[in-house]
Amino acid sequence: MSAPILExxxxxxxxxxxxxxxxxxxxxxxGSITAVIGPNGAGKTSLFNVVTGFEEPTDGTIEFQGDxxxxxxxxxxxxxxxxxxxxxxxxxxxxxxxxxxxxGGSDAGSESLWAALITGWRGAEAATNQRARRLLEDLDLxxxxxxxxxxxxxxxxxxxxxxxxxxxxxxxLLLDEPASGVDPRSIxxxxxxxxxxxxxxxxxxxIDHNIGFVxxxxxxxxxxxxxxxxxxxxxxxxxxxxxxxxxxxxxSA
Amino acid sequence: xxxxxxxxxTGSILAIATVGFSMIRQTxxxxxxxxxxxxTLGAFLGYFFVATVEMNVxxxxxxxxxxxxxxxxxxxxxxxxxxxxxxPLAQLFTSIGLAYLLFxxxxxIFGANVTFFPTGFGSRLDLGPVNVTVGEILIxxxxxxxxxxxxxxxxxxxxxxxxxxxxxNPELARxxxxxVNRVSYAVWFVASALAGLAGxxxxxxxxxxxxxxxxxxxxxxxxAVLGGLGSIYGVLAAGLLLGLAMDLSALIIPTSYRTVxxxxxxxxxxxxRPQGLFAAKGRREA
Amino acid sequence: xxxxxxxxxxxxxxxxxYAILAMILNLEAGWAGMWDLGLAGxxxxxxxxxxxxxxxTHEDVVFAPGWPMWAGVIAxxxxxxxxxxxxxxxxxxxxxxxxxxxxxxxxxxxxxxSINLGTITRGTVGFNQFSRPFExxxxxxxxxxxxxxMVWVIVLLVYLLMRRLGHSPYGRLLRGFRDNDPVAxxxxxxxxxxxxxxxxxxxxxxxxxxxxxxxxIRTVTPSLFTAEVTFVTWTAxxxxxxxxxxxxxxxxxxxxxxxxAAALAQxxxxxxxxxxxxxxxxxxxxxILVMRFRPEGLAKERDAFARASRRVEA
Numbered sequence: 145m146s147a148p149i150l151e152x153x154x155x156x157x158x159x160x161x162x163x164x165x166x167x168x169x170x171x172x173x174x175g176s177i178t179a180v181i182g183p184n185g186a187g188k189t190s191l192f193n194v195v196t197g198f199e200e201p202t203d204g205t206i207e208f209q210g211d212x213x214x215x216x217x218x219x220x221x222x223x224x225x226x227x228x229x230x231x232x233x234x235x236x237x238x239x240x241x242x243x244x245x246x247x248g249g250s251d252a253g254s255e256s257l258w259a260a261l262i263t264g265w266r267g268a269e270a271a272t273n274q275r276a277r278r279l280l281e282d283l284d285l286x287x288x289x290x291x292x293x294x295x296x297x298x299x300x301x302x303x304x305x306x307x308x309x310x311x312x313x314x315x316x317l318l319l320d321e322p323a324s325g326v327d328p329r330s331i332x333x334x335x336x337x338x339x340x341x342x343x344x345x346x347x348x349x350x351i352d353h354n355i356g357f358v359x360x361x362x363x364x365x366x367x368x369x370x371x372x373x374x375x376x377x378x379x380x381x382x383x384x385x386x387x388x389x390x391x392x393x394x395x396s397a
Numbered sequence: 398x399x400x401x402x403x404x405x406x407t408g409s410i411l412a413i414a415t416v417g418f419s420m421i422r423q424t425x426x427x428x429x430x431x432x433x434x435x436x437t438l439g440a441f442l443g444y445f446f447v448a449t450v451e452m453n454v455x456x457x458x459x460x461x462x463x464x465x466x467x468x469x470x471x472x473x474x475x476x477x478x479x480x481x482x483x484x485p486l487a488q489l490f491t492s493i494g495l496a497y498l499l500f501x502x503x504x505x506i507f508g509a510n511v512t513f514f515p516t517g518f519g520s521r522l523d524l525g526p527v528n529v530t531v532g533e534i535l536i537x538x539x540x541x542x543x544x545x546x547x548x549x550x551x552x553x554x555x556x557x558x559x560x561x562x563x564x565x566n567p568e569l570a571r572x573x574x575x576x577v578n579r580v581s582y583a584v585w586f587v588a589s590a591l592a593g594l595a596g597x598x599x600x601x602x603x604x605x606x607x608x609x610x611x612x613x614x615x616x617x618x619x620x621a622v623l624g625g626l627g628s629i630y631g632v633l634a635a636g637l638l639l640g641l642a643m644d645l646s647a648l649i650i651p652t653s654y655r656t657v658x659x660x661x662x663x664x665x666x667x668x669x670r671p672q673g674l675f676a677a678k679g680r681r682e683a
Numbered sequence: 684x685x686x687x688x689x690x691x692x693x694x695x696x697x698x699x700x701y702a703i704l705a706m707i708l709n710l711e712a713g714w715a716g717m718w719d720l721g722l723a724g725x726x727x728x729x730x731x732x733x734x735x736x737x738x739x740t741h742e743d744v745v746f747a748p749g750w751p752m753w754a755g756v757i758a759x760x761x762x763x764x765x766x767x768x769x770x771x772x773x774x775x776x777x778x779x780x781x782x783x784x785x786x787x788x789x790x791x792x793x794x795x796x797s798i799n800l801g802t803i804t805r806g807t808v809g810f811n812q813f814s815r816p817f818e819x820x821x822x823x824x825x826x827x828x829x830x831x832x833m834v835w836v837i838v839l840l841v842y843l844l845m846r847r848l849g850h851s852p853y854g855r856l857l858r859g860f861r862d863n864d865p866v867a868x869x870x871x872x873x874x875x876x877x878x879x880x881x882x883x884x885x886x887x888x889x890x891x892x893x894x895x896x897x898x899x900i901r902t903v904t905p906s907l908f909t910a911e912v913t914f915v916t917w918t919a920x921x922x923x924x925x926x927x928x929x930x931x932x933x934x935x936x937x938x939x940x941x942x943x944a945a946a947l948a949q950x951x952x953x954x955x956x957x958x959x960x961x962x963x964x965x966x967x968x969x970x971i972l973v974m975r976f977r978p979e980g981l982a983k984e985r986d987a988f989a990r991a992s993r994r995v996e997a
Contacts, residue, residue, distance in 0.1 A: 196869065222871035235866060236859040238926075238984060242992040247859045248870050250852050255872070257880045260853035269852060273995045290990045312870050428780060476971060483978040486718075490921050493914055494970030501963030509960070611910065615791055622784050657795045660788035667785065668773055 147210070149174040149316055149347050150195070150226070155204030156371075157187075157194050164190035165201070166371030172316075177338060177348045179358040182368035183391060188351045189231065191368070192318055196228045197221045209315065225315030229322065233301045237294035241285055241304050244293055245276040248311030272311075279307050299330055306337065316347040323357045335361045355392075359383065367391070399528065400644045406533045406602060408640020409540035412633045414595035414613065415620040416547065417588030419632045422621065423564035424584045425477070427488035433614030434499035435589050439465045439596025440605045441507045448512075458597045462590045469589020470582050496610065504607045511606040536598045543594065544633060547587075551629070556583055615656060616643075619663040638662070685824075692827045696899055698939035699834035703841050703892050704912075705920040705931030710845060711885040712917075713926035713984075714854060715878060716861030718783045720913055721770065722889060724790030727908035728766045729890025731797060731804055733759035734903045740812040745802045752816055752894075760891035766793070767886025771879050790913065797905040809904030816898070834895055838932065841888075846928055849987070850994060857881065858926070858988075918966060922973045924980030927987040934980065942966050 148171035157165040165187045172178050180188050193199040195206055197218040205214045213221050222228075236244050246269070253259060254268035280286040283303060293301060302322065309317060319338075323331050331354070338361055342348055352358050358365060359379040367375040367388050375385045382388055418432045439461045446457035472495065480491045551557040556579075563570040563580045571577050599609060616639065624635030639659045646658040704722065711717045736748055737755035750758070774785040797804045821829045848854050860867035860874045867874050897903055915938065923934020942962045973980065 198865065198868075217873075218865070218868040219871050219873045222869050227871075228869045230865060230869070234863055237862050238858055238988075239855065240988075240991055243855055243988075244859075246852070247856055247867070247872075250856070252871075252873070255852040255856045255877075257853055257877075257884065260848050260851035265852050269995050273992075289992050292985060308870070428783075480974055480978075483974065487974045487978045490917070491971055491974045493917070494967040494974065496967070497914070497963045498967030498971065501960040501965075501967060504960035504963070615787065615910075618784050619788065622781060651799060653799055654795055657792050660792055663788055664773065664785060667781065668776070 146174060148172055149209055150349070151207040152191075152195065153205045153207075155191070155194055155201045155206065157190050157199060158202045163187075163371045165194060168204070168368075168371070168373055170366060170373065172347060172349060173364070174347050175342065175345065176363045177342050177350065177361050179350045179352065179362035179365045180368060181352065181355065181358055181365060185370070186368040187371040188368055189320060190371075192228060192320055192351060196226060196318060222312070225313075226318065227309045227312050227314035227316070228318035229305055229309060229320050231320045231324070233298065233305045235293045235301060235305055235308065238292065240290045240292055241296070242276060242280065242289035244304055244308050245279065245311050246272055248308035249275055249313075276311060279310060283307055298325055299327070302326065306334075310341065314346055316349065317341065319348065319350045319352075321352055322350060323352050323354045331357050355383075400648055401641065402529055402533060403647075404641035404644035405637070406536050406640070407644055408637035409537050410595050410598045410602075411616060411620050411640050412636030413540055413543060413591050413598070415617045415624070415632050415636045416544070416629060417591035417595075418617050419621050419624065419629065420560075420564070420584050420588045424560065424567070424581065425473075425481075425488075426567075427485040428492065428618070430489070430492040430614055431472070431495040431499060432492075432588075432592055432617060433610035433612075434496050434503065435465055435469060435592035435610075436596040436599065436613050437503055437607065437610040438468065438499065439593025440600040440609060441503060441596075442593070443597035443600050444512055444605050445507075454601075458594065461597050462593045465593025465596070466586040466590030469592070470585045472589075473581065473585040496614070500607065500610060503610075507607065509607055511604050513604050530602075532601050536601060539594075540598070543591070547591075550587075556580070560584055612656070616659050619659045623663050623666045689824060689827060692831050693899075694939055694943045696827070696831045696834050697943070698936045699831070699838045700892070700895050700899060701916060701919050701939060702838050702932040702935035703834075703895070704889070704916045705923065705935050706838075706841050706845050707885050707888045707892075708916050708920050709925065709927075709931045710848065711881055713920065713930075714849065714857040714861065715881045716857075717775075717878060717882060718780075719786050719882075719885070720783045720910075720917075721786030721788075721790035721793075722885075722916060723908045723910060723912040724770075724786075724793035725763045725767055725886050725889040726893045726896065726912060727790075727793050727797060727905075729759035729763040729893030730897050730903055730908065731759075732762040732890070733894045734810050734813060734897060735803065738810055738813045741805065741810060744805060756891060756894055759893055760887050763890025763893070764883050764887035767883045767889075768879070771882040771886075775875060775878055775882075787910070787913075790908075790910065794905050794908055797908070804905075807905060809902055809907075811902040811904075815901075830898060834899075837892065837895065841892075842928070842932065849928060850991075853877075855991075858984075915966070918970050920980075922969060922980055924982030924984070924987075926984035927980070927982035929987075930980050930982035933982060937981075938966070938969065941969060 150170070150172040152168055152170040155165055155168045156163060168191060180191065182188055190199065194201045197213065197216050197220065200215050205212060207213065208221065208224055208226055211224065213224065236247060239247065249272040251268065254265045254272075259265050277286065280289055285300070285303065285307070288296070288300070293304060296304065306322070322334060326334060335357065338348055338350070350358065350362065362379055365377065365379055365382045366373050367382060367385075369391050374391070375382055375388050377385070414432070414436055418429065421427075421429045421432070442461040442464055443457050446452045446460050447454055450457070452460065476491060476495055477488060480487050551561055559570070559575045559580050560583060562573070562575060563577060567577065570580075596609070599605075599613070620636045620639050621632055623639065624632035639662060642662045643655045643658050646654070650658070704726070708719065708722060711719055733755045735744070735746060736750045736758045737752055738747060739749040741747065770786060770789045774782050774789075798806055815826070817829065818826065856867070856872060856877065860872065860877070864874055896907070900907060919934040919938045920931050921934070922938055923932065924930030942965050
């Protein structure tokens with residue numbers, strides 16, 4: 145067992161008096177696909193927010209690739225290679241598909257005011273464009289590259305979101321409800337993409353309601369309820385765990 | 398000590414004007430720059446009723462209030478309602494356009510000169526350590542009464558409860574079957590009438606001129622933001638606080654710095670508590 | 684007749700000045716999403732520092748070094764940039780609409796200071812005797828044409844600069860996080876730093892072009908820098924088409940010509956007040972109508988940036 149790429153220790157997040165996340169411990173193996181599931185209000189998105197720096201934890205620590213990132217700014221954490229998606233996909237609506245990907249793939253140097261005014265950006269842009277083109281062609285989005293994101297269907301927006309995250313060359317991806325609102329055939333495709341990305345060395349952490357989707361791709365599943373992790377294991381183990389079944393009884397995902 | 402009285406008067410007027418402004422922000426969702434012009438309109442109408450029609454001051458004030466209230470509703474229907482679908486920024490710019498339009502119209506109708514309310518409220522009384530005019534006492538008393546009535550209206554009547562519900566969550570209110578249109582008209586009437594009343598009060602203690610709207614809207618904005626755009630009580634407190642700050646500061650620095658003091662307090666307040674002093678749950682920024 | 688022509692020259696010159704202001708506003712508000720209601724204050728700082736450092740006729744001020752004009756322009760620009768930095772850092776901690784109000788607050792503070800710090804600024808009297816560039820060479824009414832040409836050359840230069848900035852990765856990132864800051868940050872972008880840089884750049888530019896305004900009006904008083912300057916600039920931008928390239932210029936041209944046309948019959952004595960008011964009525968109506976029927980303005984953002992991918996492929 146190699147060192148975990150992401151280590152969450154005793155993380156708690158209080159909102160008012162309510163613990164959205166309550167003493168969570170989690171260790172993610174590099175190169176794995178891990179899922180976090182649980183009913184609404186279980187604290188999954190709050191956990192994501194804390195891990196990625198969008199919220200500060202009330203207690204606990206987070207380590208990514210051995211570096212402590214508790215309380216760091218989102219952009220700092222992202223620059224270390226931890227890239228997340230958001231539940232409602234809106235991306236950059238006024239930018240085209242191609243521009244969305246270019247933003248994802250550009251580095252701070254080419255996007256700086258200095259570059260814009262003085263030094264120029266042609267070289268770096270050409271290189272980023274190569275990657276963007278390849279990715280868009282792989283995903284059959286090249287024809288739509290000049291369409292504004294706001295003009296796309298929600299399903300396509302999600303796809304572009306995913307592509308944009310990949311452009312950032314992440315070491316680890318956090319996907320927040322990637323399958324929600326996606327039709328069954330596209331879910332197949334999505335699962336394929338996630339596996340492909342994992343095969344290229346990216347660790348994936350997924351939150352989703354869709355048990356079928358999650359069971360299909362995850363190596364390991366953590367189940368959350370009311371801020372705590374109540375069960376962890378392989379998909380087979382978790383699906384048979386009586387505490388998990390009880391949580392989902394009577395609730396439609 | 399005298400300045401505390403001035404501060405209370407200024408604060409009361411500011412509170413009245415800002416409560417209306419804040420109500421619009423809460424239920425309609427945008428910042429209405431034209432609110433300052435409704436205040437000016439109230440001042441001029443009040444003056445007109447007293448000086449030309451020779452009404453009793455109280456009746457004139459009431460008439461001005463009601464008239465400005467109705468004008469507010471009319472403007473809401475004709476000018477703001479059609480733009481609502483384009484979002485709060487379009488509404489903000491529409492309100493700026495309306496502010497200019499009203500400003501120009503007021504100047505054309507009432508002239509660009511400065512006038513005074515010809516009333517007998519300048520007689521001074523001595524109450525212990527302070528010296529006040531009847532007008533000043535009147536303003537504070539009326540302001541308190543109006544705020545009290547407003548509070549009763551908002552808490553004890555059905556329409557008032559609907560207004561509060563819509564202010565905290567418009568989508569939910571609509572789903573629950575609250576007649577959102579009627580609520581909207583009511584809010585516009587009340588908010589505009591309050592602006593008109595504030596204008597009459599300003600006229601009573603100071604002078605009436607067409608530039609009033611622009612200077613007032615600045616301090617109203619300060620009070621609204623300081624109070625935390627979502628809370629009526631916060632806004633009242635902020636209004637009084639700024640009024641006191643502005644007039645008490647006159648003890649140490651030249652009076653021409655009044656608005657600077659108001660903004661200084663605002664900036665300080667925001668640095669300490671970016672959501673406003675008494676921010677209620679209200680709307681969440683995306 | 685020649686009076687009419689000179690009047691038109693004035694209108695077109697002022698339109699050019701507002702076109703520049705609107706282009707700068709377009710950068711910080713249209714692309715970077717910072718709703719600056721205090722630009723009049725930044726222009727004021729630039730204008731005042733320029734006149735204070737360069738004028739030599741008025742002796743009753745504390746500080747009158749009598750620098751050459753180019754030094755004054757640089758000083759004014761730097762001063763506005765620093766003012767923008769001071770205003771920007773706290774203002775950016777508050778979100779959305781609050782930024783609007785804090786910038787407005789700062790502008791009002793600056794205006795009050797310019798009235799009250801009389802030993803430096805000559806208060807409400809201001810400065811009204813100062814020389815303008817090349818006045819020895821170009822004389823009399825020909826100077827107005829010279830000023831017109833100078834202003835519009837600068838309009839062109841600023842336009843070209845904005846095109847470069849707009850089409851750069853920097854400009855693209857601005858338009859990205861303007862609409863979705865969390866996603867930008869989740870990709871590793873330090874968005875607040877980019878915002879401050881943009882705001883300071885805007886400040887530097889407002890300060891650099893303030894002298895144009897000063898040379899046009901020929902006095903420097905606090906009443907020159909009221910919120911009206913801010914609102915007219917915003918109106919010009921909104922009408923012309925926010926976040927586009929041509930929008931600010933088109934909007935300024937249309938707005939100034941339409942509102943100043945009302946002042947044409949200026950000599951009619953008692954109608955003067957009415958006509959001055961008509962300007963405001965027209966300004967207000969234009970803004971209301973544009974917001975009602977074409978809220979994106981005349982030139983649209985999506986047209987300005989269409990087919991961005993082809994620019995790299997070239």
